[in-house]
Amino acid sequence: MTVPSFNRVNVSISALCHNYRLLQNRAGEKTTLLAMVKADAYGHGMLRVGRALNAAGCRCFGVAEICEAVALREAGVQGEILVFLGFSPGSAALFFDHDLTPVIFDIASARVLSQEAVRRGSEIAVHVKVDCGMTRLGIYPEEFSGFMAELSALPGVTARGIASHFPRADEADSGNTPEQFKRFRKLAPVAGSDSELLRHTANSGAILNFPETCCDMARAGISLYGYYPDGIAGQHAEEGEKLQAVMSFSSQVLQVKDVAEGVGVSYGHSFITSRPTRLAVLPLGYEDGLSRSLSSRAEVLVRGRRARVCGRICMNLCMVDVTDIEGVAAGDEVVILGRQGGECISADEIAGWMGSISYEVLCLFGNNNERKYIE
Numbered sequence: 148m149t150v151p152s153f154n155r156v157n158v159s160i161s162a163l164c165h166n167y168r169l170l171q172n173r174a175g176e177k178t179t180l181l182a183m184v185k186a187d188a189y190g191h192g193m194l195r196v197g198r199a200l201n202a203a204g205c206r207c208f209g210v211a212e213i214c215e216a217v218a219l220r221e222a223g224v225q226g227e228i229l230v231f232l233g234f235s236p237g238s239a240a241l242f243f244d245h246d247l248t249p250v251i252f253d254i255a256s257a258r259v260l261s262q263e264a265v266r267r268g269s270e271i272a273v274h275v276k277v278d279c280g281m282t283r284l285g286i287y288p289e290e291f292s293g294f295m296a297e298l299s300a301l302p303g304v305t306a307r308g309i310a311s312h313f314p315r316a317d318e319a320d321s322g323n324t325p326e327q328f329k330r331f332r333k334l335a336p337v338a339g340s341d342s343e344l345l346r347h348t349a350n351s352g353a354i355l356n357f358p359e360t361c362c363d364m365a366r367a368g369i370s371l372y373g374y375y376p377d378g379i380a381g382q383h384a385e386e387g388e389k390l391q392a393v394m395s396f397s398s399q400v401l402q403v404k405d406v407a408e409g410v411g412v413s414y415g416h417s418f419i420t421s422r423p424t425r426l427a428v429l430p431l432g433y434e435d436g437l438s439r440s441l442s443s444r445a446e447v448l449v450r451g452r453r454a455r456v457c458g459r460i461c462m463n464l465c466m467v468d469v470t471d472i473e474g475v476a477a478g479d480e481v482v483i484l485g486r487q488g489g490e491c492i493s494a495d496e497i498a499g500w501m502g503s504i505s506y507e508v509l510c511l512f513g514n515n516n517e518r519k520y521i522e
Contacts, residue, residue, distance in 0.1 A: 153430040154398045156516045157485075158191050162373055162391035164203040169388055170367045174354050178361040181229065181347065183368035184219070185211040189506060190513020191372055191393055195520055197224040209366055213238050213247065220245040229274060231310075232284075239263045242271060250310055252276040252284045254297050257304055264303025273298075274308035277334060279348070280327040281312045291334055308345035308364070309334050316352030316360075317376035319384070324353065328360045352376040355385075374505040378495040392493065395485030396512045398435075400449070400477050402428040403469070412466055413458030418443050420457075425470045427454065429481055432463045436511030437483065444500045447481050450474065451488025484512060 171180045182205050183189075188196035197208060197219050206226030210216045216228045231250045234242070236259045242249055243263060251257055251273050264271050275294065278285030286294050298306055311331050315321040331348050347364035349357070354365050355375065373392035375381025382389065405425050412418045412426065427449060433439045442459040447467055454467040469475040484492055494505035501508070 152517045153401070154396070154435050154516050156190075156513055156518045157395045157397070158195070158513075158518055158520050159391070159393050159395075160199045160520055160522050162393045163191070163196065163199055163371070166371050166373055166390050166393070167200055167203050167205060167367070169390065170351075170354055170365075170370055173358055174349070174361045174365040174367075175358065177363075179207050179364045180205065181207040181209050181364055181366045182371055183209045183366055185209065185215060185231070186510055187514055189369065189372050190510040192513070192518050192520070193219065194222040194224075195518075197222065199520075201225055207364065213241055216247045217241055217245050220247070231276075243267060243269060248272060248274060248307070250274045250276050252286060254294065257298050257301055261301040261304045270303050270305060272305050272307035274310050274345070274347075275306055277309060277311045277331070279311045279330045280323070281314045283312065285311065288330055288334060306344055308347065310346075311348040313348060313350055313353050313357075313360070316350055316357055317381070318352075319356040319377070319381075321356075324357050324360070328357070350376070355381070369506055372509060374494060374509075378498070378505065379493070382495070392485070394494070394509055394513060396483045396516065397485065398429050398431045398447075398481045398483060400427045400475060400479045400481060401430050401464075402477055403475055404428065411458075413442075413461065415459055418458035422470070424457075424468055425475070426457060426466045427469045427475055427479075427481075429465050429467060430463060431465055431481075431483065432461045434462050434515065436508075436513075436515040437465065438501055438511065440501050441497070445483075445497065446492065447483050448487035448490050448492060449479060449481050451490055453490060453492075484508070 174180050182200050184193045184197055187193045208228045211232045213230050213234050216230050219228055227248055229248045229250055239259045260271050276285040313324050315323045346362040349360045349365040351368050351370035353360045369376055373390045408420055408422050410420045431437050437460055439460050445456045446453045450472050452472045454469050457466045457468050494508040497508045498504050
């Protein structure tokens with residue numbers, strides 16, 4: 148028997164599919180849209196999201212680690228699944244067993260795959276990661292020609308794609324992105340006989356701000372889940388059809404209590420009431436993804452109005468000031484992320500209170516709470 152929690156994340160499948168179609172249109176009909184579903188689909192649930200996107204027509208997925216790719220395949224997700232963070236030598240067989248595509252960034256990995264391919268009398272296609280300016284994983288452009296020569300000499304391994312990543316594509320006026328794209332475009336001719344390689348470097352920011360960089364494939368991450376990489380500014384700047392937030396998060400009031408002026412609230416009494424105050428106690432804390440850094444900063448929605456968190460957020464509890472909200476009672480719905488009445492709290496707004504980004508907020512809430520999928 149499954150006993151429900153007070154706290155629940157709702158995931159809208161219709162919003163997810165809306166975003167997928169919108170982003171595919173923005174990328175262009177000649178570009179394959181890859182859905183990034185790493186980090187449990189940014190907290191939205193990788194397996195359910197993968198199956199929903201399959202049903203919407205998506206046939207290309209990206210994950211960080213091979214364990215995620217295997218889980219996707221075993222859940223029945225169809226299409227190509229790219230693994231971006233490499234693999235340990237002992238995991239090489241999984242690429243063959245589950246029809247997965249490795250993204251490689253060193254020749255040692257290619258040799259391991261070659262040995263496994265020869266042992267099986269099989270072949271495997273790989274994508275090569277090139278660091279054109281992210282300063283993260285990948286070989287440097289000046290190493291690419293030599294790398295491809297070594298790769299082509301290995302039996303059982305063929306290069307299928309070239310990948311890179313933009314560090315500043317979320318900045319619509321960034322001159323860095325066009326410059327980096329120039330470096331990336333020069334790679335395919337260097338590959339010689341492999342010049343038909345699939346090219347992909349565009350992330351969410353590039354799809355929205357620099358669609359000319361979408362090439363053969365584009366990788367949609369945060370935008371797939373309804374958020375703009377540059378946050379609230381991106382949403383306000385959008386003149387066309389907008390992305391829709393896929394996740395909402397709600398809880399309920401456990402208890403309402405009245406306290407006098409000058410009373411300390413929660414651990415350390417970092418918050419002292421400045422007036423007679425009515426507090427609503429919520430079954431919600433940092434175990435549930437409500438970061439302790441949001442203490443006395445965050446707001447929630449109760450009866451369609453905003454209520455501020457008072458005092459330090461505990462592991463499983465927090466208090467909010469409902470003095471000016473009439474009729475609040477135990478059992479009332481509380482919205483932490485999403486809409487209630489005419490008010491809305493977005494992951495971007497919460498991220499602003501935290502000094503973070505929407506990506507972290509979605510992962511915190513989604514990966515720490517019961518999820519319900521709404522068609």
